[in-house]
Amino acid sequence: MDVANRRISDQLHLMGQILEILDENPFKVRAYTRAAELIGRLATPVADISLEELESIEGIGTAIAQKVREMVEDGTFRELEEVKGRVPPGLVEMLALEGVGPKTVRVLWKKLHVETIEDLEKAARGHRIRALKGFGEKKEQGFLKAIANARRRQSDMRMTRQEADMVIGEVRQAMSEGTYEVAGSYRRGRSTIGDIDIVTVESPSHLNRRLRSIADEMIDEGERKSSFWCRGSRVDVRYTPSSTYGSMLLYLTGAKAFNIRLREIALGKGWRLNEYGIRDLARGTVHEFSREEDIFAFLGMDIIPPELREDWGEIDAALSHRLPALIEGSHVRGDLHVHSSWSDGSMDLEALARAGEACGYSYLLCTDHSSSLGVARGLDESALKRQSHEIEMVNRATSCQILHGVEVDILADGTTGLPSRVLKDLDVVVGSVHSAFTQETDLMTRRVLSAIGNEHVDIIGHPTGRLLGQREAYAIDMQRVIESAAETGTALECNASPYRMDIDDVHIREAVNHGGFISIGTDAHGPGDLAWMNYGVRLCRRGWAGPGNVINTLNMHDLLEWAS
DNA sequence: GCCGTTTTCGGCCCGACTGTTTTCAGTCG
Numbered sequence: 001m002d003v004a005n006r007r008i009s010d011q012l013h014l015m016g017q018i019l020e021i022l023d024e025n026p027f028k029v030r031a032y033t034r035a036a037e038l039i040g041r042l043a044t045p046v047a048d049i050s051l052e053e054l055e056s057i058e059g060i061g062t063a064i065a066q067k068v069r070e071m072v073e074d075g076t077f078r079e080l081e082e083v084k085g086r087v088p089p090g091l092v093e094m095l096a097l098e099g100v101g102p103k104t105v106r107v108l109w110k111k112l113h114v115e116t117i118e119d120l121e122k123a124a125r126g127h128r129i130r131a132l133k134g135f136g137e138k139k140e141q142g143f144l145k146a147i148a149n150a151r152r153r154q155s156d157m158r159m160t161r162q163e164a165d166m167v168i169g170e171v172r173q174a175m176s177e178g179t180y181e182v183a184g185s186y187r188r189g190r191s192t193i194g195d196i197d198i199v200t201v202e203s204p205s206h207l208n209r210r211l212r213s214i215a216d217e218m219i220d221e222g223e224r225k226s227s228f229w230c231r232g233s234r235v236d237v238r239y240t241p242s243s244t245y246g247s248m249l250l251y252l253t254g255a256k257a258f259n260i261r262l263r264e265i266a267l268g269k270g271w272r273l274n275e276y277g278i279r280d281l282a283r284g285t286v287h288e289f290s291r292e293e294d295i296f297a298f299l300g301m302d303i304i305p306p307e308l309r310e311d312w313g314e315i316d317a318a319l320s321h322r323l324p325a326l327i328e329g330s331h332v333r334g335d336l337h338v339h340s341s342w343s344d345g346s347m348d349l350e351a352l353a354r355a356g357e358a359c360g361y362s363y364l365l366c367t368d369h370s371s372s373l374g375v376a377r378g379l380d381e382s383a384l385k386r387q388s389h390e391i392e393m394v395n396r397a398t399s400c401q402i403l404h405g406v407e408v409d410i411l412a413d414g415t416t417g418l419p420s421r422v423l424k425d426l427d428v429v430v431g432s433v434h435s436a437f438t439q440e441t442d443l444m445t446r447r448v449l450s451a452i453g454n455e456h457v458d459i460i461g462h463p464t465g466r467l468l469g470q471r472e473a474y475a476i477d478m479q480r481v482i483e484s485a486a487e488t489g490t491a492l493e494c495n496a497s498p499y500r501m502d503i504d505d506v507h508i509r510e511a512v513n514h515g516g517f518i519s520i521g522t523d524a525h526g527p528g529d530l531a532w533m534n535y536g537v538r539l540c541r542r543g544w545a546g547p548g549n550v551i552n553t554l555n556m557h558d559l560l561e562w563a564s
Numbered sequence: 565g566c567c568g569t570t571t572t573c574g575g576c577c578c579g580a581c582t583g584t585t586t587t588c589a590g591t592c593g
Contacts, residue, residue, distance in 0.1 A: 025565080026576090027565070027566080027575090027576055028565050028566090029565090030565080030566090030576080031565035031566055031576095032565075034565090034566085035565085035566095058566090058567090059565095059566070059567095060565095060566085061565060061566050061567080062565095062566095063565060063566085064565070064566085098591090098592090099582085099590090099591065099592085100591085101590060101591050101592080102590095102591095103589075103590055103591085104590070104591085133584095134583085134584065134585085134589075134590090135583090135584080136583065136584060138582085138583060138584085139582095139583070139584085142582090142583085184593095195593090197593085219581095220580085220581050220582065221581090222580065222581055222582095223580095224579090224580060224581085225579095225580055225581075225593095226581095227581090227592090227593095236592095236593075238580095251578090251579095251593095252593090256577095256593070259577070259578085259593095260576095260577050260578090261577090262577090263577040263578070264576085264577070266577090267577080272577085272578080273577080273578085274577080274578055274579065275578080275579075276579090
């Protein structure tokens, strides 16, 4: 996301948290929190958006739009500074502790002058908290445990999809095949996962016992839901009979905003929607749903794929039967970013081709690094020639054809790491930034724009350069990149490596809106990595991409035609 | 603070679990 948008989103979120501690109107709090989310998913830098356009976003009104303008100009807004002055700064950090919410923080602050996590720890150890009305020994112990947990694991850290798969693999051992489904952000295909949500038809009495055996620690345990820590991540399990499985899965899959919106729509029709079904408020009758599809039908909507359930316009589209047809895994004919042992990959070309065959692909684009990148054993002109001969040999014996490409460096000045006479002979060229990450926005943007303008560069690899949990995206104006790529017909990569997931859903959506092309590449360096394609497809679906937006759906002939 | 083919004022999703209670408040998703 845009750096400035991130900052503004954080400030709106902070405003909401402080208002909560100050015991303000909870709906005002919700308005700020919602606005923070909306700004956070904007692809365009807010500085480029007019006041009128801001207000036209559902959930942002005149007041918050004005404050956003203020932040663009002054870096903050008057009311935020004012409320900040009324609350010790450490209180907001306390909110991040498990089981500690605004009411608790407020009472501890007012009655015991607790202003920081350290103060809280001292008060709990000194048994001063149990004296408060509504608090007891268990609360004290709970606070100490929450503090210890927060110090041990950075609980606000989101997982990569691969890490999520590891946690799910662990939980799977306690569950019976065919009785459950992973819901939540995992099912929505998000690039990173906060916690693992599971819906199951198994009985809580049996499963809770087995879950205890794989849990690091149980958080809570009941007849309808249980929560626990597993491999440092939170897992929530919801129990349901199969007769209401659809309602439960819908509830546990939807983003919060999606669920709220759907329930509001049901209310408008005189129905109360929850995870057990739909109650007709006038008649008192309850409809149960074993399948999600039937709920959408009941509400008069098209079926919304899990990846779209974000309250990002999909609900109106489903009501008016205008949902797009999304790309599917079966549409993908090949992977457009893989490395071989010619550079820093572990598979030789034949192993690559066999791996491609196993995926059912008709082609793989071999994109080893160009020689300008020393660390990755890059290829120069003569190495590429030799590689070309070997590819010809391998292609005679396999159904999956290796296309000869390269991942050429976009150098600091915007030129490519290999000259045009080399690039022009390759099938498809991916251009990527691998150095000088700290350039300021305009320079970095123009650098990438010049690669987009290069007639030999077909795809921009991992366009924002982020490494999840390790390195932020470099400063780049993605709006300009997306517009320029759409104009020239250059594809932007959706790098499906779980460490990158770059570009992410918001940018894919923006590119799709501009009629641009997306290219999915796993950036595979080893045999198992080709399976990451699924992550990329899901991300593209989140970006509302159809098969026509993604060049991996082209057959080999058309792809080569497109690239030429 | 946001929003409106019932409303420019009066609403704003809904339920599970825990701890401290004896009917509920707080937190969480």
